[in-house]
Amino acid sequence: MIPLIALIVSWAVFRLIGLAGGSYFDEWHTSLQAAVAFMLLLTASAHWGAKRKDLVRMVPPSFPKPGRIVTITGYLEIAGAIGIMIPALSLYAAIGLVLLFIAMFPANVYAARHKLTLGGRAVPSLPVRTLLQLIFLAAVVLASSLFN
Template sequence: MEPLIALVAGTLGARLAGLLGVAALDGWQPALRVGLALMFLLTAFAHFYPRLRADLVEMVPPSLPRPELLVTVTGVLEAVGAIGVLIPATTRWAAAGLILLMIAMFPANVSAARRRVAHGNSLLRRTALQVLFVGAAVAVLP
């Protein structure tokens, strides 16, 4: 739920800043880029915070090798993508990369739901959030 809150609060806060005169945030698309960046910085942080990292490692399907390394790599990619969506010259590539990353990581959500690990969130909830997050990334494509 925290990533959704970061996405919504970040977007609304950035949009309010735009309405108050911050020219770079004057519009929903740039505000959404800020919300998306905040969301991915939050999720990237989770990849390295010990208690949250353990949950993410547990989510990796057992058939995949080196779950610790996979969690580290995806965390770095999320952080790079978050920064990239804020830079106009790289927004398109960063958003596309984040979309592909979310699609590639979705099997971990399915596996976690089926094995009831990492808070045991239902597959329906995990799928709905992923669809929303992918939709947000698509919406920031210039």
């Protein structure tokens, strides 16, 4: 839930900044791009922080080298956060992020079915996690240059 809260709150903050002063964030789209980037950087930070062990445990056992997978997906989230902010790369970043979210979904299914924890808290149930994934996918697509 923290990524969803980060996405919503950061979007609102960026919109307020834009509405207050006609800054870079004066459009909903640029505010959403920044919010998606913020959310991705937040989630990527977990790939090397205190939650890393939990993320590694979320990788289904059928996948080899779960630690490497967690590291690579963290780097891809950072690349996506940067790419979504660059107009010439935004569409490609969005496509890559959609594919990344789809590729990471089995870990969410595994974690939900095995009632794993993330940072000491139970991971969301599968229906909740599916809804969150759809929201994140929609945010990434809307933040792409398709809607600019």
